[in-house]
Amino acid sequence: MRLSLEHIVPIPLKEKINEYNSRVWNQQLTFNSGERVFIQAPSGTGKTTLVHFLYGLRKDYEGKIHWSAFKMHEINREQLSQLRASSVSVIFQDMRLFPELTTWENIEVKRRLTNTVSEYDAEKWLDRLGVKHKADSPASKLSYGEQQRVAIVRALVQPFEWLIMDEPFSHLDYANRQRAIALIDEVATMNRAGLLLADLDDNDYFTYSRKLLL
C-alpha cells in the first residue's frame, strides 16, 4: 500500500508552517509499501496533527492524502473502518486504552475484530513486553509504561500494511523499549508492512529508509 501526501497544510497551523522549512507540510511525498519512515517533529510543529490526518481522525487540512485507492478526503465511514481494521494500524501517543477493560480484554477487543492473530501469539507478545502478568488488571490501574506496552501489542494484533506510531516509547525505559522495537520490527517484517514513526528527537530505533523533519 502506497501512501501519498499532496501538499498537506493543516489549517490551524497554516501561518506558522510558512515560517520554517518543513519537509512534510506542503510537500509532495510518496511512501512505498514496506518503507520505514521517521518524522522528526519538534514540539508544536504538528506531529500528532499529522498522525491524526493520516489515520482519518481529523480533516481540517488542505491538500490530499491517499492510501493507495483510498482518498482520505472522500472516504466514507465504512471504508475508513475497513482501512483501520485491516490496513493501517496506529499507536497513539496517549495510548487510548479502554480504562474499564482489563489488559487482556483490551487486546481481545481488537484481535477479535479480524481474528487474524491467534490468542497464543497475542499472549506471547504480552509476555515478551513484560505485561502478561497484568492480563486481568483493569487498564486504568496500569502505569503509563505498562499502558504503552499494551497499546503496542494491541496495534499488532490486526493485519496491517502500515503502522503509524506517535512517540510510541515515550514512557519506556531502555530495556523495555528495545524489547518493543524488536517485537514491532518482527511483526512488521512478517506483515511486510511499512512503519511511520513520529517523535521529538532523532533516533535509530529502526532501520529507516527516510528521515524527514516536520
Added chain:
Amino acid sequence: MKPLKQSRLVQKLLLRHRSNNRLWAALIALFAGTTLLLVAVMIWWNFNLILSGTHDNDSLGSTFLTIGKQVTDQSMGKKGASLFTPKEISTIENAPQVQDVGMLVSNRFPVYASLSVANGFSTDMFLEAVPDRFMDKQPNGWSWEEGNTQVPIILSSDFLNLYNYGFALSQNLPQLSQTTIQALAFDITIGRGLYTEQYTGRVVGFSDRISSVLVPQSFIEHGNKTFAPNVPVAPSRLILQVKDPSDKRFAEFLQMNGYTTNAEQLRWNKMRGVVDAVATGTGILALLLMGIGTLVFILFIELTIAKAEASLSLLLQMGYSPRYLGMFMLRRFVPLIVITLMASAIIALILQEVIAAKGNALNVTLPDLPGWPVWVALAASAGVLLAFVSRSIFKAINQEQ
C-alpha cells in the same frame, strides 16, 4: 488466556451505563400505548362486523330492515297509497348502504284459518311471502308446490310473544311454547264463495327478522293468480339488506321519503356515534401514549449512547464499523420492542376471546381471533417504532468521530 467473545466486550463497553429504570418506564409506556391502539382498532372492527352483518348477526336486525310507507291522515283513505311503485323500488335499490331489496307480497285473496283442536277457534288472517334469500331461517320442509296440501308457515317470534305475554295472560289462556305451536295443524281455507281451496298449515319456524306470517313465495303467487288475477301485485312492504344501518345518510333517506321502519332497528345510528367517539378517543390516547413511549425509548437509547460516547468513539478508531455497532445496538433493543409488542398482541387475543364469548351470550356472533385490521395496526406500529429506533441509533453513532 481465554479468547473472549467480541459481542460481550462490545456490550461491556456500550451498554454498561444502561439505566434499567428508564428502560422499564419506556417499555411500559410502549406496552400501554400499543395495547390501547389495538383495543381502539378492535372496538372499531368488532362494531363494524356487527353492522355489516358479515357474521350473520340477524337477530340484531342490523342488516335487514323492513320498511313501509308511513300511513298519514291524507293517505288513509286512498287505495294503493301504501304500495310501492317500481320507480320507488328502483330508487330504494340505489339508496345509500342498500345492498338488496326484496318485496313482501301479501295475499290478495281471503284466508281463513281454523283450529279444530281448540274448540273451533277460527279467524280471518293474512299471509306474506319474501324471497328466500331474505329469510333468517329456512327450516326443513320450507317449500310448496302446486298440488301440495300442506303449507309451511313461519311466524314472527313477536306474535308468539304478544300472545304469551299479552293475550294469554289477560284472557286466562294457556301460554304456548314454540314446540307446542309447531305441533299444531291449522285448517286453512283460501278463496271465496263457491270456489275455495283447503290446506293444512303447520308452523315450521319462527323469525326474528320479519314481523309477519310467512308462507313460501310459490304459495302466495299461486293464490294471487288463482283468486285475484286482475289485482296488481305491488308490495306494501319491502325488506332491505343494509350494509350499515347506522349510516346517517340512510336514515335521512328513509325520513325524506316518508318510509317507516322499526325505530329500534336504527338504534345503531346513535350507538355508532358513541362507538366512533370511544374508538377515536382511545385511538388518540393510544397514539399519544405510543408517542411518549417511543420518545422515552429513543431518549433512553440516545442517553445510553451518549454515556458510552468515549468507548464508542474509541471502538470506531479501532476499526469497528458504524454499521456493525449500529446493528449491535439494534440487536440488543429490537427483542425488547418485539417482546413488548407481543405482550400487547397477547392481550388483544385474550380480549377478542372475551368479546366473542360476551357476544355469544347476547346472540352476536363474533370471531374468536382479532381480524386483519388489528394485525395491520400492530405491524404498522412495529414498523414505525423500528424505523424511529434504528434511525436514532445510527444517527447517534454517526455523530461520533
